[in-house]
Structure formats: C-alpha cells, structure tokens
Amino acid sequence: xxxxxxxxxxxxxxxxxxxxxxxxxxxxxxxxxxxxxxxxxxxxxxxxxxxxxxxxxxxxxxxxxxxxxxxxxxxxxxxxxxxxxxxxxxxxxxxxxxxxxxxxxxxxxxxxxxxxxxxxxxxxxxxxxxxxxxxxxxxxxxxx
Amino acid sequence: xxxxxxxxxxxxxxxxxxxxxxxxxxxxxxxxxxxxxxxxxxxxxxxxxxxxxxxxxxxxxxxxxxxxxxxxxxxxxxxxxxxxxxxxxxxxxxxxxxxxxxxxxxxxxxxxxxxxxxxxxxxxxxxxxxxxxxxxxxxxxxxx
Amino acid sequence: xxxxxxxxxxxxxxxxxxxxxxxxxxxxxxxxxxxxxxxxxxxxxxxxxxxxxxxxxxxxxxxxxxxxxxxxxxxxxxxxxxxxxxxxxxxxxxxxxxxxxxxxxxxxxxxxxxxxxxxxxxxxxxxxxxxxxxxxxxxxxxxx
Amino acid sequence: xxxxxxxxxxxxxxxxxxxxxxxxxxxxxxxxxxxxxxxxxxxxxxxxxxxxxxxxxxxxxxxxxxxxxxxxxxxxxxxxxxxxxxxxxxxxxxxxxxxxxxxxxxxxxxxxxxxxxxxxxxxxxxxxxxxxxxxxxxxxxxxx
Numbered sequence: 082x083x084x085x086x087x088x089x090x091x092x093x094x095x096x097x098x099x100x101x102x103x104x105x106x107x108x109x110x111x112x113x114x115x116x117x118x119x120x121x122x123x124x125x126x127x128x129x130x131x132x133x134x135x136x137x138x139x140x141x142x143x144x145x146x147x148x149x150x151x152x153x154x155x156x157x158x159x160x161x162x163x164x165x166x167x168x169x170x171x172x173x174x175x176x177x178x179x180x181x182x183x184x185x186x187x188x189x190x191x192x193x194x195x196x197x198x199x200x201x202x203x204x205x206x207x208x209x210x211x212x213x214x215x216x217x218x219x220x221x222x223x224x225x
Numbered sequence: 226x227x228x229x230x231x232x233x234x235x236x237x238x239x240x241x242x243x244x245x246x247x248x249x250x251x252x253x254x255x256x257x258x259x260x261x262x263x264x265x266x267x268x269x270x271x272x273x274x275x276x277x278x279x280x281x282x283x284x285x286x287x288x289x290x291x292x293x294x295x296x297x298x299x300x301x302x303x304x305x306x307x308x309x310x311x312x313x314x315x316x317x318x319x320x321x322x323x324x325x326x327x328x329x330x331x332x333x334x335x336x337x338x339x340x341x342x343x344x345x346x347x348x349x350x351x352x353x354x355x356x357x358x359x360x361x362x363x364x365x366x367x368x369x
Numbered sequence: 370x371x372x373x374x375x376x377x378x379x380x381x382x383x384x385x386x387x388x389x390x391x392x393x394x395x396x397x398x399x400x401x402x403x404x405x406x407x408x409x410x411x412x413x414x415x416x417x418x419x420x421x422x423x424x425x426x427x428x429x430x431x432x433x434x435x436x437x438x439x440x441x442x443x444x445x446x447x448x449x450x451x452x453x454x455x456x457x458x459x460x461x462x463x464x465x466x467x468x469x470x471x472x473x474x475x476x477x478x479x480x481x482x483x484x485x486x487x488x489x490x491x492x493x494x495x496x497x498x499x500x501x502x503x504x505x506x507x508x509x510x511x512x513x
Numbered sequence: 514x515x516x517x518x519x520x521x522x523x524x525x526x527x528x529x530x531x532x533x534x535x536x537x538x539x540x541x542x543x544x545x546x547x548x549x550x551x552x553x554x555x556x557x558x559x560x561x562x563x564x565x566x567x568x569x570x571x572x573x574x575x576x577x578x579x580x581x582x583x584x585x586x587x588x589x590x591x592x593x594x595x596x597x598x599x600x601x602x603x604x605x606x607x608x609x610x611x612x613x614x615x616x617x618x619x620x621x622x623x624x625x626x627x628x629x630x631x632x633x634x635x636x637x638x639x640x641x642x643x644x645x646x647x648x649x650x651x652x653x654x655x656x657x
Binding site for chain 4: 237238240241242244247249297298
Binding site for chain 2: 097098099101103104105106108109112137138140141142143144145146147148149151195205
C-alpha cells in the first residue's frame with residue numbers, strides 16, 4: 082500500500098521538563114502526517130480536499146500509540162504513514178516513527194470522512210468516501 | 226479504586242476549523258488529569274512528587290482513546306481518572322470523559338515511573354514505584 | 370474599569386526543557402482569559418457571545434508581553450484582565466500575571482470584533498461593537 | 514544583517530474555529546524560527562548550541578507582534594528572521610512573515626542568553642554572549 086514519509090525536526094517547544102517530546106505533540110504531528118499522506122496520494126492539499134469533496138474534516142474516532150524510544154529536541158524523526166483500510170465512510174491509518182534506523186513509535190488511527198448532518202447542521206455525520214479517493218491511493222507510488 | 230474527577234472548559238484555542246476539539250488537545254488534558262489524580266491521592270502536586278521520589282517524570286509508553294462524542298468550544302467536560310494497575314515500575318491509568326451525562330471519550334495509558342539511568346545520565350530508566358505511592362491510592366477516598 | 374481574575378495551574382505540558390513555561394502557552398492562557406473576561410461581564414460564554422452578536426471571533430491584531438519572572442510547573446498564577454479601551458470595531462485588553470504577590474508578566478492586546486465580509490464570505494471584516502457590550506462592562510463589578 | 518528564511522505550512526491543528534491560525538501558534542513558529550536562525554549562523558543546531566556554550570536556553574523577556582493579514586490552513590508562509598541587536602547578555606530578533614508577496618506579520622523579540630545562577634541552581638541568570646556567536650552572525654551569508 083502507498084506510504085508517505087516525512088521528516089520532522091523536534092523543536093524546543095515540543096519537549097517537556099524531562100527534555101523529551103511531550104507526547105500530545107506527536108499526535109499533532111500524526112494529524113499533519115495524515116494530511117500529508119492524502120495530499121501526496123491525491124495531488125492536492127487537505128484544504129482543497131475538503132472543498133472538492135464537500136466534507137468538513139476527517140475527525141478521529143479511535144487512536145493509539147506505543148512509544149518505544151523517546152526523542153529529544155534537536156532530533157529529526159521520520160514519520161511513515163499509510164492507509165491500512167478503507168471502509169464505506171471511515172478508514173484506518175498507521176504511522177511508524179523512526180529515529181535514525183530505529184522504530185521509535187507505532188501508532189494507528191481510525192477516522193471518519195465527515196460532512197454536516199443534513200438534518201442538523203450543528204452535527205457531524207459520516208458520508209461515503211468517494212471512489213476516486215481510494216483509486217488515487219491504489220495508483221499512487223511511494224514518495225521517498 | 227480511587228478516582229479523581231475534574232471539569233475542563235473547552236476553550237476556543239482547543240478547537241479546530243470544524244469547530245470541535247483538536248484531538249491532541251485531549252491528550253494534553255489527560256496528562257494534566259493524571260497529574261491531578263496523583264496529587265489528589267498523595268496530597269501534594271506532581272512537582273513535589275518528582276522531587277520527593279527522585280524521579281524525572283512518568284513518561285507515556287502506550288496510550289489510546291476512543292472518541293465517541295465530539296465536544297466544541299464552550300462545552301464543559303468532566304474527566305474521571307483512576308489507576309487501574311500498579312506494577313513494579315509502571316502503571317495503567319484510565320480516563321472517562323463525560324459531557325453532561327454522556328460518555329464522550331474512553332482513554333487508557335501505561336506510564337513508567339522513571340529516573341535517570343545511573344550508567345548514562347542522558348537516558349531514562351524505569352525505577353521501582355515506592356510502596357507509599359500505592360498505599361496512598363489504597364487509602365484515598367474519591368474527590369467528587 | 371471592570372477586571373476579571375482567574376487562577377491557572379502551570380502544567381507539565383506547559384513547560385519546556387529549561388523547566389519554565391514555554392511562552393507561547395501564555396498567549397493561549399491570555400486568549401482564554403479574554404474569553405473569561407467577556408463571559409464575566411456579559412453573563413454568558415464566548416460561544417454564546419459569537420452566536421448572539423453574529424460574529425465569527427475576536428481575532429488578534431496586535432499583542433505584546435513583558436516576561437518579568439518565569440513560572441515553572443506546579444506554580445499557580447493569577448491572570449488579571451481588563452478592557453482598557455473600546456473603539457468602533459476594535460478594543461484593547463491588558464493582562465497582568467501575578468505569581469504569589471509578584472507581578473510576573475504584563476501583556477496587552479488589540480482585537481477586532483469580526484464578522485464575515487458581506488462581499489466575500491471567505492474574508493473577515495471588523496463590525497461595530499454593539500452598545501450593550503460596552504454597557505455590560507460599565508455595569509459589571511469585579512469578580513474576585 | 515544576516516537573515517534566515519524558512520517556509521511553514523499552516524496545518525489544520527494550527528487553526529481555530531474561525532478557520533485562521535490561532536495566534537499563539539505563531540509564537541511557537543517564531544520560537545523555532547529563532548532556533549533555525551542561530552543554527553544557520555553557527556552551523557549547528559540549538560541543542561548543540563546549549564551544550565557547547567553551557568547555557569540552559571534563550572528565554573523570552575519581551576515580545577510583540579502585529580498581525581496584518583490572517584493565514585488559514587493549507588497556506589504556506591515564509592518567516593524571515595534576523596538578529597537586530599546583540600548586547601552583553603541579551604539580544605533582539607525580528608520576524609517578518611510573508612504570505613505570497615504580502616507582509617502578513619511583524620514580530621520582535623528580546624531574549625536572554627541564560628545559564629543557571631551559580632548561587633542558586635533553581636534560578637536562571639543572564640550570562641555573557643560568547644564573542645564567537647556574534648562573529649558567526651557577522652560572517653554568515655543569507656540562506657535563501
């Protein structure tokens with residue numbers, strides 16, 4: 082399956098008083114990594130994706146991470162992301178984080194392809210993932 | 226088992242362009258909730274806890290969350306936290322988030338009671354959880 | 370002029386590897402403090418304020434802060450906020466942060482009372498501050 | 514004077530419910546930009562800088578920003594940073610943010626070159642900026 086890799090520099094402001102990454106910051110990096118994965122497959126960015134497909138976002142419904150090796154400020158990590166399953170209106174993503182050659186974090190996500198509920202605009206509702214999205218992933222080649 | 230509850234106001238800056246909480250912010254709230262749980266059981270705050278027990282932190286090794294109901298800015302959520310297991314140098318925490326009476330998020334954590342590695346001060350190492358920590362939880366009564 | 374005071378606990382995740390607050394976190398606290406100031410004067414929260422007055426936010430146009438004394442995790446700071454000037458479609462706020470009795474930070478903000486531009490919905494535009502907003506501040510008594 | 518430029522992609526998680534950058538996020542970007550500026554001038558990163566010069570950080574004492582044009586998620590901004598003054602133990606930095614060709618933000622900072630207070634290790638104290646730091650900036654050529 083198509084994977085996207087990106088390097089992230091660990092900044093001073095990502096780290097806590099123990100000198101290692103404050104773990105909620107990793108989830109912000111993963112959120113941007115999922116956006117980058119879709120942008121790489123589709124050929125346009127998440128902002129354009131929301132507009133073209135008429136959705137309001139891809140909110141998280143289930144996520145988890147195992148932190149195997151801590152990183153500290155000044156480190157550069159590589160985040161490798163792929164979609165591991167597409168369903169009707171939801172999909173799964175995995176992120177593998179490497180520091181040098183070492184696997185540092187394994188994370189997974191389940192997200193919903195979400196629009197406004199037509200019966201209540203203040204609510205969010207899963208909508209069908211368009212076939213061209215899945216097709217774009219099938220055709221995409223790894224960016225390395 | 227002893228549980229601690231605290232209310233958190235969802236702020237403008239916690240929310241994303243879809244108007245709901247940007248999920249990494251929940252993990253920051255959970256980190257503060259675990260600190261509040263230990264403070265409630267021990268009777269002193271996390272800063273004091275690190276100093277008294279000579280540890281550098283309680284870093285996360287495994288966490289996950291299921292997001293059942295989104296919250297938006299202006300909402301007040303209640304986070305109920307408890308230790309679900311103590312082991313030699315690690316422990317598990319669960320967080321249940323309620324919005325009004327509805328269960329909105331279920332999250333779990335495994336953390337390490339961590340000191341500096343005596344053989345390499347740049348490294349972090351699990352150390353024994355002092356018996357008085359577990360005893361404090363056994364004696365503590367819910368704060369509601 | 371009406372002032373609102375609130376206490377903020379400095380959390381582990383607010384602090385950097387030097388063990389003191391990562392200063393962008395203070396600006397997030399100030400954003401919430403301005404929301405709390407308006408909520409205290411108006412009697413309803415910011416979410417309700419946006420809905421009632423038909424605005425999309427109160428975006429920042431100019432801000433600054435002098436950091437006199439650092440705070441570290443476990444500290445409780447008091448943020449005292451007041452509106453220092455109302456103009457047609459903008460206003461000024463000051464924040465004074467105290468740690469114990471010591472003035473720790475002085476900050477100021479200029480914000481716009483902002484709606485969607487009627488000629489281009491993708492743009493933001495200053496709109497007149499309703500007279501009842503300023504009246505609410507004139508009538509409000511300090512919350513201490 | 515030597516300037517460093519870097520591009521920053523505005524991510525979903527940087528933006529608020531109005532769809533524009535939550536301004537405290539800009540300060541986090543500026544903190545990383547100042548680190549990048551010193552790295553570009555010195556030839557090694559901030560982590561190495563702290564170790565080599567025996568300091569604990571370069572904490573902020575005064576900062577301010579004028580927000581002229583809002584940015585939204587999917588935008589790429591360019592942050593141009595330079596040191597505008599070196600003093601004995603403090604220095605000034607300016608950041609100019611451009612979106613396309615338009616000046617979007619003007620910001621300034623005063624920071625301290627800070628070590629541990631030798632008389633009280635829990636306190637931070639300005640120390641002399643080593644001459645080779647200022648020399649590195651004098652020799653450096655713009656990275657564009």
